[in-house]
Amino acid sequence: MTGIAETGLGQRTRRWLAAWAWVVFAFLYVPIFVLVIFSFNASARVNIWGGFSFQWYGEALSNDVITSAIRVSLIVAAVSTAVSVVLGTAVALALDRYRFRGRRALDGTIYLPIVIPDITMAVMLLVFFAEAFKLIDSFGPRYTLGISTIAVSHIAFNISFVCVVVRARLDQFDRTLEEAARDLYATGWQTFRRVTLPLIMPGIAAGGLLALTLSLDDVVISAFVAGPGSTTLPVYVFSSIRRGVTPELNAISTLMLAASITLVLASLALQRRRASASQRA
Amino acid sequence: MQPAGGRPVNSGASGEEAAARAKRRQGVLLASPGALYLLIFFVVPLVLISVYSFATRTSTGRTALSGWNLESYRDIGDNVILGIIGRSAWLATLTTVLCIAVGYPFAYYLATRPRHVRAVLLVLVMIPFWTNGLVRVFAIRFLLGSNGPASALSESLGLGTFRILFTPTAVTIGMVYGFLTLMVLPLYVALERMDWSLTEAARDLYASGSKAFWKVTLPLTKSGIVAGSVLVFVPSFGSYVVPDILGGAKTLLIGSYIASQFRDARNYPLGAALSVLLILAMLLAVALNQRSGSGAEGGGRPRLRRRGRAGGEAETVTAAAS
Numbered sequence: 393m394t395g396i397a398e399t400g401l402g403q404r405t406r407r408w409l410a411a412w413a414w415v416v417f418a419f420l421y422v423p424i425f426v427l428v429i430f431s432f433n434a435s436a437r438v439n440i441w442g443g444f445s446f447q448w449y450g451e452a453l454s455n456d457v458i459t460s461a462i463r464v465s466l467i468v469a470a471v472s473t474a475v476s477v478v479l480g481t482a483v484a485l486a487l488d489r490y491r492f493r494g495r496r497a498l499d500g501t502i503y504l505p506i507v508i509p510d511i512t513m514a515v516m517l518l519v520f521f522a523e524a525f526k527l528i529d530s531f532g533p534r535y536t537l538g539i540s541t542i543a544v545s546h547i548a549f550n551i552s553f554v555c556v557v558v559r560a561r562l563d564q565f566d567r568t569l570e571e572a573a574r575d576l577y578a579t580g581w582q583t584f585r586r587v588t589l590p591l592i593m594p595g596i597a598a599g600g601l602l603a604l605t606l607s608l609d610d611v612v613i614s615a616f617v618a619g620p621g622s623t624t625l626p627v628y629v630f631s632s633i634r635r636g637v638t639p640e641l642n643a644i645s646t647l648m649l650a651a652s653i654t655l656v657l658a659s660l661a662l663q664r665r666r667a668s669a670s671q672r673a
Numbered sequence: 674m675q676p677a678g679g680r681p682v683n684s685g686a687s688g689e690e691a692a693a694r695a696k697r698r699q700g701v702l703l704a705s706p707g708a709l710y711l712l713i714f715f716v717v718p719l720v721l722i723s724v725y726s727f728a729t730r731t732s733t734g735r736t737a738l739s740g741w742n743l744e745s746y747r748d749i750g751d752n753v754i755l756g757i758i759g760r761s762a763w764l765a766t767l768t769t770v771l772c773i774a775v776g777y778p779f780a781y782y783l784a785t786r787p788r789h790v791r792a793v794l795l796v797l798v799m800i801p802f803w804t805n806g807l808v809r810v811f812a813i814r815f816l817l818g819s820n821g822p823a824s825a826l827s828e829s830l831g832l833g834t835f836r837i838l839f840t841p842t843a844v845t846i847g848m849v850y851g852f853l854t855l856m857v858l859p860l861y862v863a864l865e866r867m868d869w870s871l872t873e874a875a876r877d878l879y880a881s882g883s884k885a886f887w888k889v890t891l892p893l894t895k896s897g898i899v900a901g902s903v904l905v906f907v908p909s910f911g912s913y914v915v916p917d918i919l920g921g922a923k924t925l926l927i928g929s930y931i932a933s934q935f936r937d938a939r940n941y942p943l944g945a946a947l948s949v950l951l952i953l954a955m956l957l958a959v960a961l962n963q964r965s966g967s968g969a970e971g972g973g974r975p976r977l978r979r980r981g982r983a984g985g986e987a988e989t990v991t992a993a994a995s
Contacts, residue, residue: 413782420801423812483707490700509911511928512948515935520718548714611807626807645808656803
């Protein structure tokens with residue numbers, strides 16, 4: 393890769409760059425496409441094409457373990473997104489607007505769940521729940537790992553992600569709009585409800601979509617805090633892959649892929665609206 | 674926003690002071706639910722894992738929270754464990770370097786397209802970026818499997834089957850595949866904000882194309898390279914899913930090793946000590962990045978508030994964990 397510069401970029405270098413770009417795109421997309429194509433393979437042998445079929449989708453969706461895992465995943469994603477959007481947005485507002493004791497500590501801590509590796513977060517929470525249950529059990533009630541511990545763990549990392557995204561939005565916020573509302577005798581609540589909230593809504597929505605995506609994606613943390621009989625879909629897929637590749641797994645993966653892509657398109661549409669809104673402003 | 678209690682009554686203090694106090698209280702009210710949640714479900718677990726790292730493993734594989742000692746940290750000095758750490762660091766470095774080598778020309782190409790083409794290409798980059806990570810690793814597993822499509826293709830071409838799965842090569846391919854977009858996005862941001870008239874000036878002063886690149890473009894996009902390197906290195910080093918699916922027993926990395934201490938080996942203190950080490954290493958990497966980042970931006974700005982250029986970076990960072 394020599395001789396590149398915007399001006400006088402050599403003809404040959406430019407061609408190489410373009411070719412390289414398409415090689416990289418192929419690298420990014422070919423594995424996914426192959427996976428999707430083979431999920432429609434009628435043959436039970438994974439490497440031989442035996443004609444088009446929806447057979448594996450049918451089998452996957454009639455498997456009780458899989459449908460229950462899908463249900464757990466959706467419930468956890470919905471609950472953790474809802475809670476983390478509210479808590480994360482409130483923290484973002486507090487950090488952006490207010491000075492209070494402990495602000496700096498909170499500001500530093502909020503980034504940690506984003507930075508530390510999944511596996512350490514997973515074992516931290518595993519140990520935490522073990523100790524917490526020991527403590528609670530001594531008072532009577534018996535709790536075990538399950539859907540609620542998964543949801544609690546997902547909220548623990550999602551708050552931070554929502555907070556960061558909303559804060560990025562608050563950073564570009566035009567404070568004079570709030571001052572104008574105040575000058576026109578709007579109360580604090582009215583100003584928030586009618587001015588602040590609508591303006592940061594795209595940030596909140598983007599944070600929510602990110603939380604939803606991360607919750608549906610998470611496998612490591614869920615694998616450690618899931619209980620017997622309550623796993624999420626990624627955890628099921630993860631443990632199945634270890635036992636070997638089956639056409640059924642291709643079908644489930646394709647469904648997960650479709651869910652991811654829907655979320656990407658939603659967030660892109662959101663960005664476009666955000667961009668056109670800021671152009672109007 | 675008013676706190677539920679309404680305005681505080683002016684109790685002797687001047688109105689301004691009361692207003693300031695009310696505002697502080699509003700801040701605390703807003704922050705406390707999230708902060709409390711973080712305290713219970715993040716800070717306490719973090720402290721707990723540190724405490725565990727000094728605990729004793731009993732002969733039955735349980736953890737005795739007594740007889741505090743540094744045994745687990747001493748165990749890390751064991752050759753087997755040092756080998757695992759070394760291998761993890763080496764594979765993470767290799768992944769980072771490969772991501773720069775693959776990603777830089779790619780980002781360069783993207784950033785120098787006309788605006789409307791750029792928008793489309795960026796969407797094509799964002800799709801894998803947001804796509805379920807596990808599914809993408811599985812796609813590589815499926816493709817490279819000994820009876821998978823890649824092997825079938827090479828067989829039908831008369832090249833014979835290949836066995837690449839369960840080797841460090843497969844793990845590296847999987848990590849580059851998984852984390853490449855984390856490198857491309859900051860590089861793209863840096864290159865897109867690049868002031869190309871500077872390269873032009875270098876060319877006008879008779880610098881060769883390659884000299885202009887190495888002396889002007891590359892140094893000016895250093896912040897993107899550093900940010901991308903941290904974003905790739907951090908998850909690669911601690912990766913658990915990729916080596917577990919694509920690597921064999923020969924590719925045991927620190928992430929899988931920690932996991933096994935909490936599952937089969939039941940040596941919680943050792944796993945806890947390694948986790949603490951991993952967290953400290955990650956914090957160090959991020960701190961170094963912040964320092965070099967603010968250095969490149971002219972220093973003077975406070976650390977966590979430098980989000981002017983970081984609209985994109987914040988979103989990139991948020992994706993780091995996915």
